[in-house]
Amino acid sequence: MPTICGLRRRGYTPESIRNFCDRIGLAKRDSVVDVALLEYSIRENLNKRAPRVMGVLRPLKVVIENYPDDQVDELEAVNNPEDPDAGVRKVPFSHEIYIERDDFMENPPKKFFRLAPGREVRLRYAFFVTCTDVIKDETTGEVIELRCTYDPATRGGDAPDGRKVKATLHWVSAAHAVDAEVRLYDRLFNKANPNEKKEGKTYKDFINPDALEVLRGCKLEPCLADAGPGYFCQFERMGYFCVDSKDSTPGSLVFNRTVTLRDAWARLKKKKT
Secondary structure (H helix, E strand, C coil), rough: CCCHHHHHHHHHCCHHHHHHHHHCCEEEEECCCCCHHHHHHHHHHHHHHEEEEEEEECEEEECCCCCCCCCEEEEEEEEECCHHHCCEEEEEECCCEEEEHEEEEEEECCCCCCCCEEEEEEEECEEEEEEEEECCCCCCCCEEEEEEEEEEEHCCCCCCCCCCCCEEEEECCCCCEEEEEEEECCCCCCCCCCCEEECCCCCCCHEEEEEEEEEEEEEEHHCCCCCCCCCCEEECCCCEEEEHHHHCCCEEEEEEECCCCCCCHHHHHHHHH
């Protein structure tokens, strides 16, 4: 079980911890409570309170070829759809942007609807873009850059002619992006009850090797440049995050993932069954 200090540093709010304790109640016997209930408590709390921002954790550069080099558009973005009083913010859009590397595939399978060569997608709050070219590293063959065109008539995310796209991607302007380190915390154990006796194994045998992944060079919206320790938000499509209370400093931001948007472990378990 994580310590209360550890939970707080990861971004668990006092309200979410108290709500979790109210839900599980008290028992005289030893018992095990599914950690999913704790995660549900923090999602429920932050969904109403956390401002939404865009953060690209594994950046892939995209050059919008028909967008002027010296132009910057200020686009309107909603701070929290669950709280109308949270208002809106301005997000800069420029000639070069970053998207998630996982949002592009050169040879996509049938049900992959995100960006691919010749395919059009929507950029959140921005425009429709179409991938026209793929730039690769000459040595490794890795995709290092995409070339795209945009449709200026689709500003805000809708096409006047009514055409639809199947995917909406988050992004960050390359010229305005804030660099950050992001720590992706996951469950400490890969078994619901690590103390359950099985074939002579102990809880140490069930430690999740992927409980922490550290990503450097992440690209965040410029509005996060002055985010201080304890600040929490939702990176759209990625999860809830907070600024680390010990290691983050001005000019060298460190964000901790508090929890994913959905229970990925439940989906994995369902697939296995």
